[in-house]
Amino acid sequence: MADDTTWTASAATDPQLACPISPVVDIVFSRWTTPILWTLHTHGRQRFVELERGIPRITPKVLTQRLRQLERDGLIMRTYHPEVPPRVEYEISELGRSLAPLFAHLAEWAAGNLDEVERARHDYDTAPGR
């Protein structure tokens, strides 16, 4: 903590919230949101069933919930076409697109450090006295 060049220590003494990035985490990294944002970004505009098929094991109920939440937060846009059968298209918004470099860094960290996490886990699990 001697040299705090990378982390902003602004809200470090916040009485209520000890971590200034907690609100972002709640918005961006709640469950199922990253797969949705990811597929929406890489595959572009998509319909409900396409998302459902593209994200394995997600149920339509939860998918609807997450999509509504993401729409409310302004990260994605929903366009409803009153046809028969109905057609709804989801696409990432400008605000959602602004997360792209962040996700890229995350993917980069994952590529470089996930195996070390795996190794740490193995060491911990096979440590003596456990």
Place this chain on the structure above:
Amino acid sequence: MADDTTWTASAATDPQLACPISPVVDIVFSRWTTPILWTLHTHGRQRFVELERGIPRITPKVLTQRLRQLERDGLIMRTYHPEVPPRVEYEISELGRSLAPLFAHLAEWAAGNLDEVERARHDYDTAPGR
């Protein structure tokens, strides 16, 4: 999606997991982990009670769980001093420290875009036909 310069589209077609950053999210952004890592980074080595006092509303049980998990993943280090009363110190590891620029970007995004999320929410909530 036309120009994929920032996001790596490597695992975009992964059959099992539609999102290559999901594993990282599970490790780094599970509940309470960011406040713990944040305070550990900004305040340096800390004892259990210090963490407990520094992170409002966390219960000792959950704090223990999260600390164990973070230790197992290699993000923090635990040193036990067999004194009376017992003394345990937690500090961030090299691997955990490597998350610093990531967290900095997150804080930066928060500073620049959180109000826009707030605005989107207000617009959504006060929209007609709702």
Place this chain on the structure above:
DNA sequence: TGTAGTAGGTACCTACAGGAAAGTGGCTCT
């Protein structure tokens, strides 16, 4: 004697997230 302090562990309980399955509406195809 008894109280404080530390770092948790344990038992019990509740709330809520999330899963499974079926329903809805209106058109179109067979």
Place this chain on the structure above:
DNA sequence: AGAGCCACTTTCCTGTAGGTACCTACTACA
């Protein structure tokens, strides 16, 4: 006539994360 399509919605149910409260061992100190 019936089935199928889409985008959900609703109901019911379960699992589990997390909260509360109490417990441990040991010593120093009043």
